[in-house]
Amino acid sequence: MEYKTSFFFTILGQFTVSFTSLLGIWFLFSRFREVEGFSFPQVLLCFATVLMAFSVAECFGRAFDTFPQMLSNGAFDRVLVRPKNVISQVLMAKIDFTRFGRLLQAVLVFIYALPRSGVVWTWDKVCTLILMVVCGCIIFFCLFLTYAAISFFTIEGLEFMNVLTDGGREFGRYPYSIYGEDVLKFLTYVVPLALFQYYPLLYLLGREPSLWYMFAPLGGLLFAIPSYCLWRWGLTSYVSTGS
Amino acid sequence: MRKYYALFRLRFIHSLQYRAAAAAGVVTQFAWGFMEILAFLAFYKANPSNFPMEFSHVVAYIWIQQTFLAVFMVWFYENEIFEAISSGAIAYTLVRPIDLYNRWFAQSVANRVAKALLRSVPILLVAFLVPPPLRLSLPNSGTQLLLFIISFVLGLGVVIAYTMIVYVTTFYTLSPVGVRIIAAMLADFLAGAIIPLPFFPMGVRNAAELLPFAAMQNMPLRIYSGNIAGVEAIKGIGLQIFWLLVLVTLGRLILRRALGKVVVQGG
Numbered sequence: 001m002e003y004k005t006s007f008f009f010t011i012l013g014q015f016t017v018s019f020t021s022l023l024g025i026w027f028l029f030s031r032f033r034e035v036e037g038f039s040f041p042q043v044l045l046c047f048a049t050v051l052m053a054f055s056v057a058e059c060f061g062r063a064f065d066t067f068p069q070m071l072s073n074g075a076f077d078r079v080l081v082r083p084k085n086v087i088s089q090v091l092m093a094k095i096d097f098t099r100f101g102r103l104l105q106a107v108l109v110f111i112y113a114l115p116r117s118g119v120v121w122t123w124d125k126v127c128t129l130i131l132m133v134v135c136g137c138i139i140f141f142c143l144f145l146t147y148a149a150i151s152f153f154t155i156e157g158l159e160f161m162n163v164l165t166d167g168g169r170e171f172g173r174y175p176y177s178i179y180g181e182d183v184l185k186f187l188t189y190v191v192p193l194a195l196f197q198y199y200p201l202l203y204l205l206g207r208e209p210s211l212w213y214m215f216a217p218l219g220g221l222l223f224a225i226p227s228y229c230l231w232r233w234g235l236t237s238y239v240s241t242g243s
Numbered sequence: 244m245r246k247y248y249a250l251f252r253l254r255f256i257h258s259l260q261y262r263a264a265a266a267a268g269v270v271t272q273f274a275w276g277f278m279e280i281l282a283f284l285a286f287y288k289a290n291p292s293n294f295p296m297e298f299s300h301v302v303a304y305i306w307i308q309q310t311f312l313a314v315f316m317v318w319f320y321e322n323e324i325f326e327a328i329s330s331g332a333i334a335y336t337l338v339r340p341i342d343l344y345n346r347w348f349a350q351s352v353a354n355r356v357a358k359a360l361l362r363s364v365p366i367l368l369v370a371f372l373v374p375p376p377l378r379l380s381l382p383n384s385g386t387q388l389l390l391f392i393i394s395f396v397l398g399l400g401v402v403i404a405y406t407m408i409v410y411v412t413t414f415y416t417l418s419p420v421g422v423r424i425i426a427a428m429l430a431d432f433l434a435g436a437i438i439p440l441p442f443f444p445m446g447v448r449n450a451a452e453l454l455p456f457a458a459m460q461n462m463p464l465r466i467y468s469g470n471i472a473g474v475e476a477i478k479g480i481g482l483q484i485f486w487l488l489v490l491v492t493l494g495r496l497i498l499r500r501a502l503g504k505v506v507v508q509g510g
Contacts, residue, residue: 005419006419006420006421008421009418009419009420009421009422009425010419010420010421010424011421012421012425013420013421013422013423013424013425013428014421014424016424016425016428016429017424017428019428020428020431020432020437021437023432023437024432024437024438027438027442027443027444027447028286028438028442030444031290031293031295031442031444032286032289032290032293033289033290034289035285035286035289036285036288036289158267159267159268159270159271160267160270160271160274162271163270163271163274163275167271167274167275167278171278171282174282174285178281178282178285179278179281179282179285180281183278183281
């Protein structure tokens, strides 16, 4: 926090990045009233949920970005000899509060979209929204963890994970259903992003009254199992590259 | 001139080494292009009559944009240059008998072209092979292709000339990372990186098309896709040349002034 001006400008920079996304959506909706039956405020609900879930996950999870380097330069060995949980050590090293730029944006968009979305905010709907954001956050975090886990096995070619993390956020600005059947299936059964963004959204908008849709985000939490297992597997088969 | 070419070659070969990263990048970029096109397809289905470009134009726009991402996107800054300025290593560069602006310009060109080249062939190959309506197609005529190539080169020049201005203003402000991000996002948005300019509301679109940013990727991408053709394309290219000259002149001016009063950081 020493470099106050720098900190402020980085937050502003992050804010601008998501702001241009938002501007793009706004321009498109000023021309197209709705897409796949979703209106502008409803899409904004989606956008803000994903943005909020991502930015909180990112505060902690981005530390994993440098994980491949930690492995290749031997810094990870130092982490291993300390009598503390490995994951928390890696994360605490690089908590990144500049992600607050995105979080702030998400809050502002929520303030705009919540009253205009046509959702009747009864208690169950509020719970649904909270579930969406919290579970979304955990799922994104698991994706960051998976990225780190894969780097135990290969340093090269990790960039494709970016499609799921940053991609999940960018594509998540619209309900995942607009990308077609196949994409939706992938995002339901393989990487359960749709479980926190799309199905509960249908419940919120009153299109699907079944409670299964409300609790779908909890299903997404199952993703933590393979993620964590992959991480443990990587950890136990880790042979140091030496320092 | 020979020394710039040598510099270019060195840089180019250096950048070509990063092949594995490029392979992964191809998958990422391909997925990105694919999803963006699907999103536009959804909007097209929502209201085909309100769609301001032919759908095939949008498809071509996005594929070519992804293919040459490293060329068109302002945010591919040369970190080396920022470091040189803020660390004082610039002092070494200044004693060499080479014009600094030209050197940095050649370096940027080499880096961007190398990165783009590495990824372009695989992405193009796949883009030409996916099933329609998502498929990329070639320009309608040889003239169109030629105009695209000219516009492409000019677009690259304008992008780099803009980044040069961002670099040289660092002499005065030692600008934080955030400012560079904002400068890049602003430029890229108005250049049509997020959504193509025809999708902007009328008034904003008209203004944006006259700005230097439109000369970056908007013009070449729309010429390739056939959205801008013939006389319109030639006028567009003229505007690109204009902005290239303006930005280069501005960049050189600021650099010359800055070098007159450079304060070297560190020893």
